[in-house]
Amino acid sequence: MADVRIEGLGKSYGGRAVLSALSLDLNDGECFTLLGPSGCGKTVLLRLVAGFEIPDSGTVSIGGEAVANAATGVMVPPDKRGLGVVFQDYAVWPHMNVFDNVSYPLKLARTDTTSLQERTARAVELVGLRGLEARLPSQLSGGQQQRVALARALVSEPRLLLLDEPLNNLDANLREEMRFEIKALQRKLGITIFYVTHDQEIALSIADRLAVMDENGVLRQIGAPEEVYEHPGDPFVFRFLGIANFLPVRRDGDALYIGGSSAAWVGPHPNRPGGKLSAGFRPSDVLLARDGDGLPGTVRRASFLGAQVDYLIDIAGTLIRAALPSHECLARNLLFVEGDSCRVGLATVQWFEGDTGGGMAT
Ligand SMILES: Nc1ncnc2c1ncn2[C@@H]1O[C@H](COP(=O)(O)OP(=O)(O)OP(=O)(O)O)[C@@H](O)[C@H]1O
């Protein structure tokens, strides 16, 4: 069993708290991703779980065993925690070939030769590097080096795999391929994966559950990817999971208006009271027309991106992004150019209280 329980965890550096009273549970066998902006404390958290850092307060247990407890001083060293780790700078040793790199943890643990050879061969096979055992890292592609790091983390047959942005240095195609492979590995081995990243696409695509952390190291929301994506708890989470549009909406009696303008709101209605509201929606939620009864807008920029057309649209002084499939634009005469007026409809809206600052998040 490798469920992870983190309770009341705190860590400061030089009097500055990075994490305070953080609690989080990972279930046995799940792939859990932690998503948050750069500098929010993801690596610090992973290092605390791994045992490379000592918590100021709180506890960490893995598989029911307390591995760190600030109050009692319990601190199980990293190599006794049953973990595999791939950190941000996944450094493989340049002077060692693939076999030696992967088998290194077993060598350190003084594993007997037969077992070392068997287990290394298995780990190499698992990440698809069979036949390349004698190569040096300099003779491998970035993705292959990445797999060496992964095989090295897996060779001790850990119950928990900690991954810290392990795909950062790869190009887009390889990154996509590797994330499917990590997911496949998790299923095959049944291990628990704790994956931290600031890349929302990776987080959404491989997670069974994910948590979103804000810049202060506070967990804003935890849930299944589709749950968090479809029902973000607050504007921060909504912004962080993709390109986000916000339109300020003002309630006046029964009528709704856009921001400070006299433009009447047309579209899905909030079922909550309140003066100031913010309508949040994704570029793909925008429906465009040349005329009709949508919100009146002006196209400020039109970019043809192949599969889709990306528009920047001004609605009563607020800029929003819209993304329409190219085939739809062609079929429905919706290839706008800069300066065109248009009508904007919304397929779905997330309502937030108050003013979120309006406009686009990214
Ligand atoms: N050893 C340390 N000494 C002092 N400050 C540290 C130390 N380690 C981390 N920090 C600080 O803690 C904060 C969180 O750092 P952390 O590396 O966890 O961020 P992160 O979320 O992993 O960011 P990124 O996405 O860029 O990797 C940062 O402000 C960082 O400067």
Ligand SMILES: [Mg+2]
């Ligand atoms: Mg980091």
